[in-house]
Amino acid sequence: MAIVTTKAIVLSALKFGDTSLIVKCYTQEEGVKSYLVRGILKPKKSGLKAAYFQPLTQLRIVANHNNKNTLNSIKEVQVIHPYKTFHTDIVKQSVVLFLSEVLSSSIQEEEQNSALYKYLETAFIWLDMHDKVANFHLLFLLNLTGFLGFYPDTSEINKKGFDLLDGVFSDNIYEKNVISKNDFNQFKKLLGIIFDTLENVTYSKVERQLVLQVIIQYFKLHLGNFRTPKSLQVLETVFS
Structure with a gap:
């Protein structure tokens, strides 16, 4: 000990x-x-x-x-960082609950990962300090895939679809795990964005839910133990 x-x-x-x-x-x-x-x-x-x-x-x-x-x-x-808004903002409360569930389900390693820790620390302080957070959870999850080892390979970003299983862009849009058309276009909006420019990305309620479902599917395909968070329904309600 x-x-x-x-x-x-x-x-x-x-x-x-x-x-x-x-x-x-x-x-x-x-x-x-x-x-x-x-x-x-x-x-x-x-x-x-x-x-x-x-x-x-x-x-x-x-x-x-x-x-x-x-x-x-x-x-x-x-x-060490008392949050100022998490306990009073119902939207942020829902985001926090959702993200804590996702992290519990997706991070298993009992070993140091300083870069991942710094990302979590910085991201949650950003969430606490900003008001326009409707798309925060989407970008947070997409960035998280980089620390978990399956961030999208953007080297062929001009292709017509994205293969969720292989994590690459693809023209084989009729394959089982390839998203295309509207799903693909909405997902693609998040690539290359940072939190400070996030408010420039616009989604309708339906588009936001669509992108979240795509990202959850992406997690499920790459993380064998990943479960759909129970708080997902609450999150979708607060962003209605």
């Missing part, structure tokens, strides 16, 4: 027994880690607070990490 001090982003917190939580985090030092936080739901509990473990909260933790595939424990917690 080792005592580790690391930044961590909360992915999920599940109630365990009557008073405890099992918290899954993406840590800067060691990738995905799960912790048993005992007694945190007791009334008048001093020290650690359940509010620290809301989805996507950015923490600095001191934790006991063991190497036996059992739950780890947290000794100290500090919130």
Whole structure:
């Protein structure tokens, strides 16, 4: 067992027994880690607070990490970027819930990935600080594929379709996993965009849902364990 001090982003917190939580985090030092936080739901509990473990909260933790595939424990917690808008904005709440589910399902590695951690940290601070966020989740997910190893190969971007299985542009638009026409055109709008120019990309409600379904299918084809997030329906409702 080792005592580790690391930044961590909360992915999920599940109630365990009557008073405890099992918290899954993406840590800067060691990738995905799960912790048993005992007694945190007791009334008048001093020290650690359940509010620290809301989805996507950015923490600095001191934790006991063991190497036996059992739950780890947290000794100290500090919130290092208190979000200003996530708790009051219903749209952002829905985006946060959705993205925490996606990340829980798509990131499995218990190893350091500094570039991915920095991306998550920066993206969530951007989301907290900006108002026009209707397309944030789309670009966030597309960028995430780069860290997971299947960002679209744009070397032949002028072809008529995109093969979701192979991650390449293709003229074989009648193949099973190739998107073309409107699906393809809407998906293609996101390529090469950064968050600061995101408001220049316009989607109708129907187009936004279409692109999200395409991206979810893309994740499913490349990540064997990926499940459609339960919060997807809520997300589609708030952007109606």
